[in-house]
Amino acid sequence: MSDLRELYQEVILDHNKRPRNFRTLDPADRRAEGFNPLCGDHLTLFLRLDGNTVAEVAFQGSGCAISKASASMMTDRVTGTTLEEIEALFGAFHAMVTGRPGDTAVSPALGKLAVFAGVCEFPARVKCATLPWHTLQAALKDQKSIATTE
Amino acid sequence: MSVPSPSTIATPARTLDVNRVRQDFPILRQLRQGHPLVYLDNAATTQKPQVVLDAISRYYTRDNANVHRGVHRLSEQATVAYEGAREKVRQHLNAADVGEVIFVRGTTEGVNLVAQTFGRMRVGPGDEVLVSGMEHHSNIVPWQLLCQEKGALLRVVPFTDAGELRMDEFERLLTPRTKVVAVVHVSNAIGTINPVGDIVRLAHERGVPVLLDGAQAMSHLSIDVRALDCDFYAFSGHKLFGPTGIGVLYGKRQWLESMPPYQGGGDMISSVTFEKTTYNELPYKFEAGTPHIAGAVGLGAAMDYVAAVGHDAIQTHEADLLAYATEVIGSIPGVRLIGTARRKAAVVSFVVDGVHPHDLGTVLNEEGVAIRTGHHCCQPLMARYGLPATARASFALYNTRTEIDALRHALENAKRMFGA
Numbered sequence: 001m002s003d004l005r006e007l008y009q010e011v012i013l014d015h016n017k018r019p020r021n022f023r024t025l026d027p028a029d030r031r032a033e034g035f036n037p038l039c040g041d042h043l044t045l046f047l048r049l050d051g052n053t054v055a056e057v058a059f060q061g062s063g064c065a066i067s068k069a070s071a072s073m074m075t076d077r078v079t080g081t082t083l084e085e086i087e088a089l090f091g092a093f094h095a096m097v098t099g100r101p102g103d104t105a106v107s108p109a110l111g112k113l114a115v116f117a118g119v120c121e122f123p124a125r126v127k128c129a130t131l132p133w134h135t136l137q138a139a140l141k142d143q144k145s146i147a148t149t150e
Numbered sequence: 151m152s153v154p155s156p157s158t159i160a161t162p163a164r165t166l167d168v169n170r171v172r173q174d175f176p177i178l179r180q181l182r183q184g185h186p187l188v189y190l191d192n193a194a195t196t197q198k199p200q201v202v203l204d205a206i207s208r209y210y211t212r213d214n215a216n217v218h219r220g221v222h223r224l225s226e227q228a229t230v231a232y233e234g235a236r237e238k239v240r241q242h243l244n245a246a247d248v249g250e251v252i253f254v255r256g257t258t259e260g261v262n263l264v265a266q267t268f269g270r271m272r273v274g275p276g277d278e279v280l281v282s283g284m285e286h287h288s289n290i291v292p293w294q295l296l297c298q299e300k301g302a303l304l305r306v307v308p309f310t311d312a313g314e315l316r317m318d319e320f321e322r323l324l325t326p327r328t329k330v331v332a333v334v335h336v337s338n339a340i341g342t343i344n345p346v347g348d349i350v351r352l353a354h355e356r357g358v359p360v361l362l363d364g365a366q367a368m369s370h371l372s373i374d375v376r377a378l379d380c381d382f383y384a385f386s387g388h389k390l391f392g393p394t395g396i397g398v399l400y401g402k403r404q405w406l407e408s409m410p411p412y413q414g415g416g417d418m419i420s421s422v423t424f425e426k427t428t429y430n431e432l433p434y435k436f437e438a439g440t441p442h443i444a445g446a447v448g449l450g451a452a453m454d455y456v457a458a459v460g461h462d463a464i465q466t467h468e469a470d471l472l473a474y475a476t477e478v479i480g481s482i483p484g485v486r487l488i489g490t491a492r493r494k495a496a497v498v499s500f501v502v503d504g505v506h507p508h509d510l511g512t513v514l515n516e517e518g519v520a521i522r523t524g525h526h527c528c529q530p531l532m533a534r535y536g537l538p539a540t541a542r543a544s545f546a547l548y549n550t551r552t553e554i555d556a557l558r559h560a561l562e563n564a565k566r567m568f569g570a
Contacts, residue, residue, distance in 0.1 A: 004516045008509075008567060017569060039508045039524050040538030062538060064508035065568065122512060 006118030007125070008065065015069035020076050021058045034061075034135030034147040036127055041067045045135045052082050057136075064128050070116060071132035077113055083140055089113075090133045096120065097129050166463040172548050174199040174455070185518030188553045193338045193497055193544035194522050195388045196369055198452070202392060205451035209444050216440055218417060232443045235450030236433070239398050242453045243383065244374040249432035250406065252399045253441050257365040258288040260384030260399035261332070263436065264361050265292040267409040268382075268401075269330060272359075275301035278327040280358075282307045282315055282344070283534055284337045287527045289363045293332060302329075309534070313340045313489035317348065324356050331360045335367035335383075339526040339542065340489025341472075341497030343371070350379050359405065365389055369546060370468060370495040372461035375400050387445060391546075392452035396445030399436070406432050413438040464547045468496040471545045475554045479543070482561055484570055488540050496545035499526075502561065504570030507541040513564040519557055 025046035034043050043061030047054060057075045062068075078086050092107035097119040106114045119129045127149035138147035172178050175197045180187050189197060209231055215224035217232045239251045254260045269292075273279060279293045283306050290304075297304045305328070307320045315333075324331070331353045336343050346362055353360045359381035364373060368390045375383050382405070386397040401409075411418055411429055415438030420428040429435045456464070475498045480487045484503035502510060511523035522542045525532045532538065543557055564570075 004513060007512070013568060040532070041508075042538065064506035066509070068506075125508075125512060128508065 003118065003121045007122055009115045009118065011073075011112065011115050012065060012069040015072040016065035019059075019068055019072035021072065021079075022060065023058045024060055025056060025058045030139040030142060032135050032139035032143060032147055034131050034138070036063070036067070036131050036149055038127065039064060041128060041131055043067070043071055043132060043135060045071075045132070045139050047136075047139050052084075054078050054081055054083075054086065059132070063131070064125075066116075066119065066125050066128035067131050070129045071135075073113055073115075074132045074136065077111060078136065085109075086136065086140065090137065093133060094130060097126050164460070164462055164466070166459060166467040166547060168467065168548065168550050171459065172550075174201070175548055176200055176203070178548060182518035182520075183516050185556070188517075188519040188556045190543040190545065190549065190553065190557060191520045191522045192369065192546035192549075193366060193389075193526075193542065195394070196391045196546050197548070198391055198393070198448075199455050201455050202448045202451045206393060206444050206448045209447045214444075217443055218434075228443055231447050232441065235446040238450040238453050242373070242457070243398075243400055244376050245400055246376065247403065250400055250403050252401065252406075252433045252436045253446055254384075254397050254399050254436075255395055255442070256386035256388070256397035257286075257363060257384045258292075258386075260382070260397055261289055261361065261363065262292045263399055263412045264332075264382050264384070264401070265296045267412050268359075268405060269293070269296045270300070271409060273297070273300050273302045273329045276327065277302040277329045278305050278323075278325065279303070280305045280307065280320075280323055280328050280331045282320075282333050283309050284313065284315070284339065284342060284344075284528065284531045285332075285334050286338055286363065286365065287529070288365075289332055289334055289361075290530070293330075303327075306530075307333075309342075313337065313342045313491045315342075315344055315349075317345065317352075320349065321352060324353060324358060326356075328353075328356070328358050331358055332363070333360065334363040334365075336364075336370060336495045336497075337489065337528075337531075338366045338497070338544075339528040339531050339540070340491070340499045341366075341494040341544075342489060342491040343367075343493040343495055345493075346378060346380065354379065366495060366497075369456075371465070381405055387449035387452065390449070390452055391455060392449035393442075393445045396442045396449050398449075403432065406436070409436075411435055411438070415439045417441070459547060467547060468545060471549055471551070471554065472496040472498070474551050475543060475545070475557075478554055478558050479561070482558065482565075484565060485561070488535055488537065496549075497542065498544075499540045499542045501537060501540050502565060502570060505564055505568045507539040509568065510541045510561070510564050513567060514557070514560045517556065517560040517563065519553075519560045521557070 028046035029049045030047035041063030046058045048056040059071045135147045213227040215228040217229045350360045361382035362380045364385040368385045383400040388394040418438040488499040507523035524539045
């Protein structure tokens with residue numbers, strides 16, 4: 001049960017129940033869709049940019065608690081950051097959730113996102129956590145195709 | 151020698167001693183997260199009894215050689231084992247002759263074989279292939295590929311909210327343009343047992359041949375291809391307590407004779423020159439290359455096992471599990487059962503308010519309960535219900551009411567955890 005509590009921390013359950021920035025942005029500078037064909041998680045991400053900085057970000061969609069909380073907390077975290085910072089954050093996040101249990105030195109830059117460290121114990125759920133990030137990347141690259149974790 | 155009284159004649163048991171059956175499956179003895187393993191993902195694959203494991207081991211230990219070729223003793227033994235398995239399949243399906251029993255990798259390959267040989271021969275521009283809305287992707291995509299190649303149309307028979315095929319629509323969609331009907335016997339996603347007898351009869355009245363996808367049906371029902379009168383029947387060994395990588399395509403001899411080969415290679419030929427190849431007789435025409443001999447042997451052993459336990463006993467036991475699970479799981483507040491057809495195999499698909507199926511699967515796993523979550527390779531069916539995914543508990547002959555209680559317990563914990 002301890003691994004499970006590690007995975008579903010209160011903050012994750014809270015973001016699942018009350019996702020932040022869960023709305024559309026209209027107009028939006030960027031918009032991207034993410035889809036996980038394995039479990040049907042689906043989200044649409046909306047971005048407003050101010051030069052090189054994410055001014056506002058919101059999302060819509062449906063998915064499991066991990067993907068929803070990940071999207072919610074990601075939108076909180078990346079608001080006001082530069083595109084370069086986001087790139088580095090995604091790298092750190094990815095390393096954390098795919099790392100070997102126990103030996104992951106979590107980057108301090110991740111801040112609250114460190115609650116997703118427990119995901120690395122559940123390989124089948126890694127893609128749930130990273131889908132919003134892949135979608136964010138697609139939005140920043142202005143990719144037209146649907147982002148997947150494949 | 152005295153004549154045995156009727157009560158002493160060995161017939162398969164009418165009832166099933168589930169505790170004894172469980173002893174036959176070594177994998178079920180393990181603990182998961184400190185809990186007994188509760189394996190409820192039988193629609194994905196079934197566990198293997200010791201007799202199947204032993205048969206495979208014995209084959210490799212004692213009989214292994216290539217089939218149909220060598221004159222040495224081992225090759226004869228391997229051939230006897232392989233062809234003996236084919237005869238077991240013939241009996242299990244009540245096929246007319248062993249030439250109608252083709253070993254393939256599984257249901258998927260069986261459907262592809264028919265689409266790529268029979269389908270290509272029969273379907274032309276403007277023709278139609280008729281499938282149902284509850285097909286597994288493996289009984290959709292092969293026909294889609296065919297239709298794209300031929301300029302034909304894939305038509306879909308809808309189903310009701312309960313998960314029952316609209317037979318009125320089926321009849322309406324059967325037209326002179328319909329060249330093949332391909333329908334799933336038992337839905338893997340929601341458990342519906344389709345009225346395949348009626349489907350075959352109605353199609354045949356209009357001269358349309360029928361392929362049945364029997365992947366799910368095999369472990370739940372007793373199959374008689376001659377009584378069904380279907381033209382093709384495909385299934386996978388691993389869903390019938392046999393190994394992966396082996397399955398069967400049954401086809402009526404008249405069709406198989408008329409069909410071109412699926413793949414070329416060794417074993418499927420009678421003679422080869424660079425100018426001309428003569429194909430081997432049935433079933434070898436469709437079995438190019440060295441087959442999965444050990445797989446066939448394992449499947450034969452699995453069929454012996456099922457016969458020994460008894461189809462009637464299995465069906466009675468599973469009917470009890472289905473009724474119990476439907477009641478117990480269906481009565482949990484916030485749980486909605488998906489698929490409530492009147493005729494169902496022991497499959498319970500459901501969604502829980504406020505808990506995504508994927509999270510359910512992870513939480514249940516922590517209590518040793520293995521269920522499947524997702525779209526079950528039936529995305530069109532999921533779209534019909536407007537769901538991205540469901541949770542699915544699918545039962546087999548070794549499952550118990552106690553395990554359904556464990557499932558309920560785990561579900562209630564999950565609900566609590568997510569505040570649902």
